[in-house]
Amino acid sequence: DAKTTQPPSMDCAEGRAANLPCNHSTISGNEYVYWYRQIHSQGPQYIIHGLKNNETNEMASLIITEDRKSSTLILPHATLRDTAVYYCIVRPAGGTSYGKLTFGQGTILTVHP
Amino acid sequence: DAGVTQSPTHLIKTRGQQVTLRCSPKSGHDTVSWYQQALGQGPQFIFQYYEEEERQRGNFPDRFSGHQFPNYSSELNVNALLLGDSALYLCASSLARGSSNQPQHFGDGTRLSIL
Numbered sequence: 096d097a098k099t100t101q102p103p104s105m106d107c108a109e110g111r112a113a114n115l116p117c118n119h120s121t122i123s124g125n126e127y128v129y130w131y132r133q134i135h136s137q138g139p140q141y142i143i144h145g146l147k148n149n150e151t152n153e154m155a156s157l158i159i160t161e162d163r164k165s166s167t168l169i170l171p172h173a174t175l176r177d178t179a180v181y182y183c184i185v186r187p188a189g190g191t192s193y194g195k196l197t198f199g200q201g202t203i204l205t206v207h208p
Numbered sequence: 209d210a211g212v213t214q215s216p217t218h219l220i221k222t223r224g225q226q227v228t229l230r231c232s233p234k235s236g237h238d239t240v241s242w243y244q245q246a247l248g249q250g251p252q253f254i255f256q257y258y259e260e261e262e263r264q265r266g267n268f269p270d271r272f273s274g275h276q277f278p279n280y281s282s283e284l285n286v287n288a289l290l291l292g293d294s295a296l297y298l299c300a301s302s303l304a305r306g307s308s309n310q311p312q313h314f315g316d317g318t319r320l321s322i323l
Contacts, residue, residue, distance in 0.1 A: 126308075127308055127309060129311065131314075136316075137316050137317075138212075138298050138300075138314035138315050138316045138317050139251065139298070139300075139314045140314070141311045141312070141313055141314075144309075144311060146309075182250060186308045187308065188308045194239075194241065194256040194263060194264040195241065195253035195256065195264060195266060196241075196243075196251070196253065196300075196312060197253065198243075198250030198251045198252070199250055200249075200250060201250060
């Protein structure tokens with residue numbers, strides 16, 4: 096499975112954009128990049144995913160570099176409720192591992208007032 | 209539209225006992241995956257069920273077993289409980305087992321404590 100590397104922690108001021116980076120240099124051409132977040136005592140929450148193109152939904156934007164070796168999750172206007180652990184996951188498209196999500200340690204995002 | 213629901217929310221067992229955890233998938237989903245999350249760690253994949261069969265398994269002993277019912281709900285069974293089995297057990301559901309373009313949606317888990 097392709098490995099992801101994320102900074103262990105980041106801070107952001109409320110109302111500002113939060114930009115969370117992720118490196119996935121061994122990603123294969125048909126593997127998706129997924130982002131989840133986990134607020135304390137809750138299950139992981141799906142945020143967004145993408146293959147090659149940039150994606151945007153009501154929660155966030157996902158920017159994937161042209162070589163697909165890294166990506167950035169953007170929360171455009173962070174609020175205190177966005178404080179959570181953010182996981183970047185590369186999901187295999189086939190083979191024996193495609194059904195599972197492999198979580199790393201993630202990035203602890205703390206949004207300050 | 210109900211999301212993924214898990215029961216019970218909390219459970220306390222003693223070493224050597226057996227436990228059954230339950231999961232109802234999000235409406236319209238047909239695939240259920242189970243994860244174990246130890247304190248301070250990311251979730252670890254246990255196994256996935258589709259069409260009432262275990263289709264994929266992570267690195268967990270056969271003390272961990274499961275079942276999927278015709279209505280797509282699922283159970284996770286753990287036998288001969290060990291102290292190390294204390295964790296948050298998460299269920300995730302998705303549509304179409306074969307598609308990596310379908311996100312998994314998680315419940316809030318069952319917190320299992322072994323004394």
